[in-house]
Amino acid sequence: MGVRSSLAVLAGTAASQSSRLLRRGSGEVIGGRIALELQPGLLAELAADRVVACVSGTNGKTTTTRLLVAALATRGPVASNAGGANMPEGHVVALSGVPRDRPAVLEVDEVYLPQVVAAVAPRTIVLLNLSRDQLDRMAETRRIVAAWRAMLVGATERPVVIANADDPLVTWAAMPAGRVVWVGAGLAWRSDAAICPSCGGLLTFAAESWACEECPLRRPEPEVALRDGEIDVRGERLPVELALPGRANRGNAALATAAADVLGIAPADALAAMRAVTGVGGRYAVHRRPEATYRLFLAKNPAGWVEIFDMLAEADRPLVLAINARTADGRDTSWLWDVPFEKLRGRHVVVTGERGADLALRLAYAEVDHELVPGTDAALRTAKRRRDQHPAAGADDPDLDVVANYTAFQALRGTVAPVSGHQ
Amino acid sequence: MSDSSVAIALLYPELLGTYGDNGNATVLAQRLRWRGIAAEVVTVAPRAPLPTGEIYLLGGGEDDPQRHVARDLAEGGRLTAAVEGGAVVLAVCAGLQVLGRSFATGEGRYAEGVGLLDIETGRPPRDQQHKRAVGEAVVEPRRSLNLPMLVGFENHGGLTTLRGHALPLGTVRVGIGNGTADRAEGVISGHVVGTYLHGPVLALNPALADMLLGWVVGELPPLPDDTVDAAAERVKAIRLEAAGLTTLGM
Numbered sequence: 001m002g003v004r005s006s007l008a009v010l011a012g013t014a015a016s017q018s019s020r021l022l023r024r025g026s027g028e029v030i031g032g033r034i035a036l037e038l039q040p041g042l043l044a045e046l047a048a049d050r051v052v053a054c055v056s057g058t059n060g061k062t063t064t065t066r067l068l069v070a071a072l073a074t075r076g077p078v079a080s081n082a083g084g085a086n087m088p089e090g091h092v093v094a095l096s097g098v099p100r101d102r103p104a105v106l107e108v109d110e111v112y113l114p115q116v117v118a119a120v121a122p123r124t125i126v127l128l129n130l131s132r133d134q135l136d137r138m139a140e141t142r143r144i145v146a147a148w149r150a151m152l153v154g155a156t157e158r159p160v161v162i163a164n165a166d167d168p169l170v171t172w173a174a175m176p177a178g179r180v181v182w183v184g185a186g187l188a189w190r191s192d193a194a195i196c197p198s199c200g201g202l203l204t205f206a207a208e209s210w211a212c213e214e215c216p217l218r219r220p221e222p223e224v225a226l227r228d229g230e231i232d233v234r235g236e237r238l239p240v241e242l243a244l245p246g247r248a249n250r251g252n253a254a255l256a257t258a259a260a261d262v263l264g265i266a267p268a269d270a271l272a273a274m275r276a277v278t279g280v281g282g283r284y285a286v287h288r289r290p291e292a293t294y295r296l297f298l299a300k301n302p303a304g305w306v307e308i309f310d311m312l313a314e315a316d317r318p319l320v321l322a323i324n325a326r327t328a329d330g331r332d333t334s335w336l337w338d339v340p341f342e343k344l345r346g347r348h349v350v351v352t353g354e355r356g357a358d359l360a361l362r363l364a365y366a367e368v369d370h371e372l373v374p375g376t377d378a379a380l381r382t383a384k385r386r387r388d389q390h391p392a393a394g395a396d397d398p399d400l401d402v403v404a405n406y407t408a409f410q411a412l413r414g415t416v417a418p419v420s421g422h423q
Numbered sequence: 424m425s426d427s428s429v430a431i432a433l434l435y436p437e438l439l440g441t442y443g444d445n446g447n448a449t450v451l452a453q454r455l456r457w458r459g460i461a462a463e464v465v466t467v468a469p470r471a472p473l474p475t476g477e478i479y480l481l482g483g484g485e486d487d488p489q490r491h492v493a494r495d496l497a498e499g500g501r502l503t504a505a506v507e508g509g510a511v512v513l514a515v516c517a518g519l520q521v522l523g524r525s526f527a528t529g530e531g532r533y534a535e536g537v538g539l540l541d542i543e544t545g546r547p548p549r550d551q552q553h554k555r556a557v558g559e560a561v562v563e564p565r566r567s568l569n570l571p572m573l574v575g576f577e578n579h580g581g582l583t584t585l586r587g588h589a590l591p592l593g594t595v596r597v598g599i600g601n602g603t604a605d606r607a608e609g610v611i612s613g614h615v616v617g618t619y620l621h622g623p624v625l626a627l628n629p630a631l632a633d634m635l636l637g638w639v640v641g642e643l644p645p646l647p648d649d650t651v652d653a654a655a656e657r658v659k660a661i662r663l664e665a666a667g668l669t670t671l672g673m
């Protein structure tokens with residue numbers, strides 16, 4: 001590393017630390033930004049001669065990154081942007097000061113993926129899924145598909161791409177890669193995949209298959225697939241026993257297993273190591289406040305909500321749903337009507353958040369028993385009172401399940417620490 | 424489909440379901456059921472034949488899906504025939520554009536619409552194209568409809584011009600609407616209603632929902648309880664405030 005880069009890393013690290021001391025939130029981002037401004041080629045330099053895996057997609061990238069880190073950590077320390085800062089600034093911080101012989105797993109924002117791949121020349125790229133986020137809707141999703149595809153057409157390092165064969169948009173993007181490991185990881189949300197990304201024709205779906213009516217694009221035969229709660233790796237069937245809930249996370253584990261395999265970790269060893277992952281950036285973890293203890297879920301878009309309904313079905317705790325509509329959430333709340341809240345019939349829901357009223361209207365039409373309680377603390381107290389009337393089976397169980405969209409989630413995790421060692 | 428049940432045909436939700444507009448079907452069906460009137464939502468897949476229904480719903484979507492919808496609906500003129508037979512249609516955003524004579528699909532290209540509405544949708548002039556209409560909208564409905572102020576969220580890049588017998592649904596107080604100089608929003612022609620408002624529009628504006636239902640079943644009894652309309656009022660107040668208006672003067 002040149003003097004200029006070393007100084008850039010030093011300056012960035014100092015800025016990260018002072019930013020943390022000042023409690024200005026994510027020190028990673030500020031430090032990385034300063035370092036990149038001082039030396040734009042820094043990310044490429046930090047990644048040179050290093051085994052790097054990139055993980056990207058609309059939903060599940062933080063979790064999949066953590067699962068892959070757990071698998072690689074069976075061979076020693078792994079560099080990763082564990083704080084969720086998934087743009088180049090965060091990657092610079094993740095790699096700074098970590099010896100080159102240590103591998104790195106980078107969670108990468110979908111839009112930044114081509115730029116980051118060009119800089120770090122990853123050994124493998126994991127492509128999870130693509131659907132609309134609140135903010136950008138479909139036009140942006142289509143631009144990302146095209147950019148990913150162009151990235152793989154032009155990739156000189158020919159990375160091994162691990163791609164979700166159940167997602168037509170991911171499939172179309174991954175096809176030009178020199179080597180693709182197709183993974184049948186499932187797709188909870190098909191509503192953004194009605195139109196063929198290749199020709200604009202109609203796609204038709206059946207169980208474990210999809211195909212375009214008008215061109216040859218269809219689901220590739222997967223090498224690795226999630227089936228009946230097991231992961232089938234080229235005929236070898238391995239049980240998936242995660243601490244994380246839900247089918248979506250088992251699909252993430254299938255993709256992480258395939259990536260670990262490419263990097264030399266046997267699938268059985270990788271899966272065993274993934275069991276140790278309990279909470280991911282506050283998600284799924286149990287949080288504690290004076291008002292109540294609760295398992296916290298992040299749902300940023302309709303696809304995410306559908307995945308979480310599946311996880312909520314595993315318990316029957318009082319439920320708090322928190323909805324904001326700030327810029328980071330998307331100002332338009334009409335997406336609430338794309339989510340099948342009817343699935344919550346039979347449960348009592350406490351609704352809160354700045355736009356709780358919009359959700360209350362949705363739940364009224366869905367005939368879900370609910371009450372609107374402005375203020376997060378008051379909502380937690382209300383739900384806890386209900387819990388106290390119907391004490392749960394296990395004393396160690398959290399009182400509540402709480403699902404929140406992006407900025408509401410940040411508020412709910414901000415002041416709490418996950419309960420350590422909770423199972 | 425039983426004779427006494429009101430059939431609500433939700434057209435191509437996979438193609439036109441991008442902005443929550445499928446919720447309009449839920450709203451209409453529930454507002455009938457709660458009044459003791461049987462209702463059935465029939466979801467129509469692309470390429471499937473158009474079923475017989477009293478109400479047809481179209482939502483918002485993108486250019487490519489829009490093309491498939493226009494082709495399917497134009498086939499055999501079935502939607503036109505249904506409307507001539509008295510069916511009610513609510514079309515939102517891309518759905519509204521598809522029902523017109525033609526609509527813009529991309530840089531300088533146009534596609535033929537169903538021709539049910541005497542409207543044409545192009546793109547705004549080049550120097551204004553960066554101004555995609557995105558945000559809370561408030562619409563004063565045309566007086567003859569006797570409806571309260573309408574609220575919703577618009578998100579489109581179209582410029583819709585009304586011709587002949589097509590009348591605007593209302594006038595924008597806040598927002599862009601059709602994008603024409605007269606500040607028109609949406610269109611109404613007989614029992615065919617088009618609007619750019621998402622939300623979904625019928626959830627946020629229950630009086631508009633009941634107007635459509637009244638066209639089908641005649642005079643409606645009141646809802647057995649006011650929970651849902653009170654919830655809509657709360658949301659409407661938030662929208663009006665977000666749009667810089669208060670409920671005063673409503």
Ligand SMILES: [Zn+2]
Pocket residue numbers: 196197198199200201212213214215216217
């Ligand atoms: Zn095709």
